[in-house]
Amino acid sequence: MKVTEHIAQAKDTLISFEILPPLKGKSIESIYDHLDPLMEFKPAFINVTYHRSEHMFKKRGDGSFEKVEIRKRPGTVGICAAIMNHYNVDAVPHLICGGFSREETENALIDLNFLGVDNVLVLRGDAPKNETFFEPHPDGHRYALELLQQVVNMNNGVYLEEDLQEGVKTKFCIGVAGYPEKHFEAPNMQTDIAHLKRKVEKGADYIVTQMFFDNQKFFDFVTKCRDMGITIPIIPGLKPITSKKQLTVLPRTFHVDIPDELSTEILKCKTDKEVEEVGTQWLIQQSRELKQFGVPVLHYYTLGKPKVVKRVVEAVV
Numbered sequence: 381m382k383v384t385e386h387i388a389q390a391k392d393t394l395i396s397f398e399i400l401p402p403l404k405g406k407s408i409e410s411i412y413d414h415l416d417p418l419m420e421f422k423p424a425f426i427n428v429t430y431h432r433s434e435h436m437f438k439k440r441g442d443g444s445f446e447k448v449e450i451r452k453r454p455g456t457v458g459i460c461a462a463i464m465n466h467y468n469v470d471a472v473p474h475l476i477c478g479g480f481s482r483e484e485t486e487n488a489l490i491d492l493n494f495l496g497v498d499n500v501l502v503l504r505g506d507a508p509k510n511e512t513f514f515e516p517h518p519d520g521h522r523y524a525l526e527l528l529q530q531v532v533n534m535n536n537g538v539y540l541e542e543d544l545q546e547g548v549k550t551k552f553c554i555g556v557a558g559y560p561e562k563h564f565e566a567p568n569m570q571t572d573i574a575h576l577k578r579k580v581e582k583g584a585d586y587i588v589t590q591m592f593f594d595n596q597k598f599f600d601f602v603t604k605c606r607d608m609g610i611t612i613p614i615i616p617g618l619k620p621i622t623s624k625k626q627l628t629v630l631p632r633t634f635h636v637d638i639p640d641e642l643s644t645e646i647l648k649c650k651t652d653k654e655v656e657e658v659g660t661q662w663l664i665q666q667s668r669e670l671k672q673f674g675v676p677v678l679h680y681y682t683l684g685k686p687k688v689v690k691r692v693v694e695a696v697v
């Protein structure tokens with residue numbers, strides 16, 4: 381079922397989760413172990429992230445180094461199929477521009493369509509870890525907007541080959557990303573939301589936001605989106621803080637602020653257990669307030685912390 385259908389039919393705030401594919405070489409059981417404790421909450425859908433190759437340097441026998449491309453977390457499409465089969469729940473694969481050609485993307489979309497996947501979250505992706513700027517694949521897309529157009533084209537039966545303009549019409553419901561604290565490359569919030577609006581005008585069905593720790597930033601973002609004529613559902617992305625290190629890692633990686641009240645409490649903690657408790661209670665409060673605000677879905681980035689997310693959801697539903 382499409383995410384938008386879940387939302388339209390819901391009588392209460394829905395719950396959804398986001399997971400990462402395991403590192404290459406690990407089994408699907410690691411995904412089930414991760415998700416099993418969360419399935420009692422009957423998530424409306426489960427997102428599976430998509431990962432590009434990273435550039436690495438491998439030592440040759442003669443001591444010199446060779447640049448290689450390694451995709452550490454492949455398997456998004458297969459995991460979506462496995463999750464749907466194992467739990468009978470909708471899976472939402474992420475698709476990214478970075479590192480993929482249009483044809484590779486088309487092939488992934490064809491696989492997803494055959495597997496009965498109804499949703500995709502389309503994203504640009506970031507530069508590989510050791511590069512500063514995002515560079516598109518020579519035959520790929522520069523912006524999520526272009527990837528979105530490719531999915532919309534397939535929904536209209538239009539494929540890449542010039543003589544394949546009346547193929548099977550896929551029916552993907554399309555999600556896109558939004559940033560309550562602005563995307564880090566955008567010159568300002570107004571411009572960022574204007575770009576978001578173009579994705580909506582091209583056919584995006586719903587928005588999932590970057591994580592945030594201050595609900596007011598989300599409320600202001602929703603207001604700005606609505607003022608600029610964006611009417612589709614906006615789903616908050618939520619993550620628990622569970623270590624002191626995250627006070628610096630999360631702002632650096634995701635370009636989000638940690639409110640003073642939260643960071644002060646975390647810095648007072650003496651053990652990881654105490655940090656986890658502060659992060660859990662903070663996320664419970666955030667979730668309750670967002671539910672009251674009337675968000676359609678509470679979307680949790682579980683990222684290795686299913687037990688914490690379980691405590692949060694237990695306290696919220």
Ligand code: FAD
Nearest residue numbers: 429430474503504505523524557563565566572575589590
């Ligand atoms: P875009 O919408 O393309 O925007 C990128 C930047 O370009 C923005 O600053 C925007 O304002 C600007 N822009 C857009 N259009 C134009 C234009 N026409 N001209 C000039 N500027 C423009 N990354 C992964 O690699 N894998 C994942 O699975 C993944 N999942 C994510 C899930 C969520 C919910 C979120 C919020 C992010 C996720 N990311 C993931 C990270 C994401 O790929 C990065 O944040 C990326 O930097 C931007 O992606 P986007 O889709 O928002 O890009």
